[in-house]
Structure formats: structure tokens, C-alpha cells
Amino acid sequence: MTRATSRRPGGRTARNTAAVLEATLAELGGSGYADLTVERVAARSGVHKATIYRRWGGVDELLAAALEQADHDSWTPPDTGSLESDLRALGEEVAAGFSSDDEEGSVATATIAAAFQSPAAAEALRAFMEERLRRCAEVVERAERRGEVPEGTDAAEVVRAAVAPVYFRLFISREEGAGQAAARAARVAAEAAKAGEFRGSPPGR
Amino acid sequence: MTRATSRRPGGRTARNTAAVLEATLAELGGSGYADLTVERVAARSGVHKATIYRRWGGVDELLAAALEQADHDSWTPPDTGSLESDLRALGEEVAAGFSSDDEEGSVATATIAAAFQSPAAAEALRAFMEERLRRCAEVVERAERRGEVPEGTDAAEVVRAAVAPVYFRLFISREEGAGQAAARAARVAAEAAKAGEFRGSPPGR
DNA sequence: TCCCTAATGCGACGGAAGTTGCACTATGAC
DNA sequence: GTCATAGTGCAACTTCCGTCGCATTAGGGA
CATH class of the missing domain: 1.10.357.10 (Tetracycline Repressor, domain 2)
Incomplete structure (x- = not known):
């Protein structure tokens, strides 16, 4: 939904979104939340930091977007019999x-x-x-x-x-x-x- | 315990500790954790920020000290009969x-x-x-x-x-x-x- | 293919956070 | 009272974060 209101959802925009969210997850796994910063995500993803600030707004919103993505996984609860x-x-x-x-x-x-x-x-x-x-x-x-x-x-x-x-x-x-x-x-x-x-x-x- | 290892626990040091922790609580109550910063605590308490950084190290340690103080309150659980x-x-x-x-x-x-x-x-x-x-x-x-x-x-x-x-x-x-x-x-x-x-x-x- | 413009890249800027060296003050031992 | 020094104040400094204006690129309708 992040790009639902966008007028150009295709091509580079989509690639950037994927790269940024992936970099966010990687940074989280590597350094944790305390060290999560837009600049580091920008460096890792190759997307300019100004772009990230413009599209998401900050670290927390970035994280929110990443979680929203994870929300769409295929997890199901265990089924053990009782x-x-x-x-x-x-x-x-x-x-x-x-x-x-x-x-x-x-x-x-x-x-x-x-x-x-x-x-x-x-x-x-x-x-x-x-x-x-x-x-x-x-x-x-x-x-x-x-x-x-x-x-x-x-x-x-x-x-x-x-x-x-x-x-x-x-x-x-x-x-x-x-x-x-x-x-x-x-x-x-x-x-x-x-x-x-x-x-x-x-x-x- | 913050000052247990200190060689000069009396006078100004004690006053500063009290002023800083009180200012920390006041800042928290007023603006919340997201806006809690060493500089603001320094301004409110009248203790220089360098002193706070040296004695505590940062916002989180400051908060830890404040909580430790709260730990010594006289709270008791309710007693209602059942x-x-x-x-x-x-x-x-x-x-x-x-x-x-x-x-x-x-x-x-x-x-x-x-x-x-x-x-x-x-x-x-x-x-x-x-x-x-x-x-x-x-x-x-x-x-x-x-x-x-x-x-x-x-x-x-x-x-x-x-x-x-x-x-x-x-x-x-x-x-x-x-x-x-x-x-x-x-x-x-x-x-x-x-x-x-x-x-x-x-x-x- | 062309063209408008959304989206991005880029660099500079302002400001806040945290650090450091130095001078000074006041504590507590004597 | 005196004195060594722990603790503090002060100010300059270094980074880092976030923003802004402008130039450039590329998406997608024509």
C-alpha cells in the first residue's frame, strides 16, 4: 500500500522499495534496532538517503513498512493434535x-x-x-x-x-x-x- | 549504588544527582521517552551536560538510575480479601x-x-x-x-x-x-x- | 518514438548530540 | 586552617542526522 497512491509504481521505484526494505531487514539482523539508521540503510541499499527520507520519513516508518511486508508471509500456527x-x-x-x-x-x-x-x-x-x-x-x-x-x-x-x-x-x-x-x-x-x-x-x- | 564507588559522595555531588534524576523524571512526565535528551535534562537541572555524560553515560543509563530510585518506594500490593x-x-x-x-x-x-x-x-x-x-x-x-x-x-x-x-x-x-x-x-x-x-x-x- | 513530469540523485546547509582539553571549585582528609 | 584532587563548569570541536534547492534521470501516456 506504500505505493498505492504513487503515480509511478513501476520500474525504478519498485526496485528501490525492494532494495531499501531488504537493506532495512539486513541492517536489523546485523546490528539491531539501536543502530538502525537511515544513512546506513541508504548506503547498503544504494538508494540516496534523501529519497528514503522523502518516501518513508524516518527509521520508524521504514521499520513499519518492513513489518507490513513480513505480515504477508505464509505462517500458520502449529497443529499437533491437542x-x-x-x-x-x-x-x-x-x-x-x-x-x-x-x-x-x-x-x-x-x-x-x-x-x-x-x-x-x-x-x-x-x-x-x-x-x-x-x-x-x-x-x-x-x-x-x-x-x-x-x-x-x-x-x-x-x-x-x-x-x-x-x-x-x-x-x-x-x-x-x-x-x-x-x-x-x-x-x-x-x-x-x-x-x-x-x-x-x-x-x- | 551509583555513587557507591565515588570518593566524594557528599555535598555538591549528591545535590547534582538529586537534581538530575528529578529533572529526568520531570522531563519524562512532560514530554515522554522519545523526547528525553541529556541536553534537556541538563538545562532543567542546571547541571552541565558534560557532567551528566561523564557520570551516567547517556539517556538510557540516566533512566536506569531514575528507575532504580523508584524501586525504593513503599508500594504494596492490594489487599481486598480474595x-x-x-x-x-x-x-x-x-x-x-x-x-x-x-x-x-x-x-x-x-x-x-x-x-x-x-x-x-x-x-x-x-x-x-x-x-x-x-x-x-x-x-x-x-x-x-x-x-x-x-x-x-x-x-x-x-x-x-x-x-x-x-x-x-x-x-x-x-x-x-x-x-x-x-x-x-x-x-x-x-x-x-x-x-x-x-x-x-x-x-x- | 517523443515528451511531460514524477521520482531520484546530489551536495550543501542548519542543528543537535556527544566528546575533549582546560580551568576552576569545593570536598574531605590531614 | 591547609591542601591535594575529585568533581564540575565551560567552550570549542567533531560527527551525525535530517532538510532543502536544484539538476538529472527514467516511467509511462501520447
Whole structure:
């Protein structure tokens, strides 16, 4: 959508967009968010910095665009046979993804950081997480079809309960053991879901 | 501890420390983390910027020192009579504290943001949250004494389960309704604790 | 193929962030 | 009281970030 309003979406513009976003991801993976700068992205991509400032506006918007791109991937939640183990796999995936230094984890971590400083990044993160939660609903819906959980279970809320403790340890309390936390959170969330604690939409909806 | 290694902890040095940290908090409350800069703190506090750079090193370390100071406050967890309502009050306090623009919430939010960029800030945040979790254990211990939850319940883990979804909505998924989420998370955590799901230390300890 | 102009490249500029050397002040030991 | 020096103030300096005006290039309609 970045170029939806453009009058010349083809050729060089498209090439520049690709080069810049790719360079952004590479810089993130290499140096992290703290050292992410427009000048470095410009140098790596071969696109002039003035162009980047004009088209995106700054580092945070650049990051938002990169995340938006990542949003269009083909990720699907795990399917292991039971709600609890699906949730556990999900949580462990989160813990592993953010802990590792691979590109995907770096982008996500950087965006969480950037969201504190830029409305554009915050919005990009919100949209990304919304989409992820939407896809994760599948996990709960399968459980519902299996009869594991009652009908009308708020799928997103179950997933939130399962993964929130992992994120909490990673970025809020900054503790070790996010991976182990996934198992317990998954169990608690699954049990609560079976007991019908997550039935119906939350009050504020 | 900032001045523990100093050879001249008294007089002007102490006054400067107080003035700088107070100015840091004031700047945070007024303009937020994104606009927090050493120069502005220097101007507000009346301490020269070179001094601040020499003593702390940068904005993030400044913030870490301010949080460390806040760590020594007299905060205690709510005591409402039951585990679930205590946890709910706790979660709502978190949601309200971070949403509001008061000074305390600003410092905590800013530190979470700074923790992504500076090891010093990350460590300060970790220590702060550790202390908060330690104080919150009281809530679960009271419930244990009342017989609400089985003996040997991992208090910190119960609290994490109760507040993590609130933090998740605030800073990760960036959704609305963090306050409402507190109620459901508190209920789920309390029920799980009663069922003994949080008995014993987690595996990775 | 031609041509208008959107998009980019380029270099210079203003300003803010952070550093450094030097002089001075005030602390705390004696 | 005196004195060595830790700590601070000051100002100049170096980078780096972001912006701007203008020249140049290339997309895409004719």
C-alpha cells in the first residue's frame, strides 16, 4: 500500500522499495534496532538517503513498512493434535523466535521497540499482531471441533493467555526461562478454556 | 549504588544527582521517552551536560538510575480479601498506571522502551520487576494462609499469569481493553492456582 | 518514438548530540 | 586552617542526522 497512491509504481521505484526494505531487514539482523539508521540503510541499499527520507520519513516508518511486508508471509500456527500442545508449541515458537538472532526475530523485536517511539510503528505492530492472533484462532477452533473446549470460546483470548507470559518474561520482566514458561502457560490456558472460562466475548467489546 | 564507588559522595555531588534524576523524571512526565535528551535534562537541572555524560553515560543509563530510585518506594500490593479480586486489582492498577500520564507510569513505560536499547536499562527494569514480583507474592501467600490455594504454590508465577495479558495488550498487541483483560486474566489465574496448576517451582529453576 | 513530469540523485546547509582539553571549585582528609 | 584532587563548569570541536534547492534521470501516456 506504500505505493498505492504513487503515480509511478513501476520500474525504478519498485526496485528501490525492494532494495531499501531488504537493506532495512539486513541492517536489523546485523546490528539491531539501536543502530538502525537511515544513512546506513541508504548506503547498503544504494538508494540516496534523501529519497528514503522523502518516501518513508524516518527509521520508524521504514521499520513499519518492513513489518507490513513480513505480515504477508505464509505462517500458520502449529497443529499437533491437542489444544495444550498446540499452545505450548506456539509459545515455544515465540520464545525461540525472539531469542534467536535470525532476521524474523530481529524485525519483530525491533518493531516492539519502535512502537514505543513512533505511532506508525505502533500501528504496524498492532496490525501484525492482530493478523497473527487471527491466524492462531485456528488452533482453538480445531479444539472446538474436537470437543475439547465449549462452543463460543473466545479464541484470541485463549491464545493471548498462552503467549502473554512468554512475552512478559522476554520484554517486561526480562527474566530467563521464557521457553519453560510456555509449557505452564499453555497448560493453564488450555485448562481454563476447557472449563469455559473463555466463553463469550470479553465485556469491553 | 551509583555513587557507591565515588570518593566524594557528599555535598555538591549528591545535590547534582538529586537534581538530575528529578529533572529526568520531570522531563519524562512532560514530554515522554522519545523526547528525553541529556541536553534537556541538563538545562532543567542546571547541571552541565558534560557532567551528566561523564557520570551516567547517556539517556538510557540516566533512566536506569531514575528507575532504580523508584524501586525504593513503599508500594504494596492490594489487599481486598480474595485472591481473584487482589489479582484483578493488581492488573487494573497496571493498566491504569501505564495508561495514565502520571510520572510513575511514564518512568516505567520509558524504561521498558529503553531496555530494548541499553543493557543498563534492561538490567534496571529486570531488577525493578523482580522486586515488584517479590512484593506481589504477598497476595498469593495470604491466599495460601486462607486456604484458597494449595501449599507450595509458585506465587510469582500466579502473578505473572494474572498481569502478563495486561502488559501483552499494552505493549505487544497494542490493543484496547487492557483494563477489561485484567478481570479475565485474574479469574483464570486464580482458578488455576486453586486447582494447583502453579504448585512447585517451574522446571527451569 | 517523443515528451511531460514524477521520482531520484546530489551536495550543501542548519542543528543537535556527544566528546575533549582546560580551568576552576569545593570536598574531605590531614 | 591547609591542601591535594575529585568533581564540575565551560567552550570549542567533531560527527551525525535530517532538510532543502536544484539538476538529472527514467516511467509511462501520447
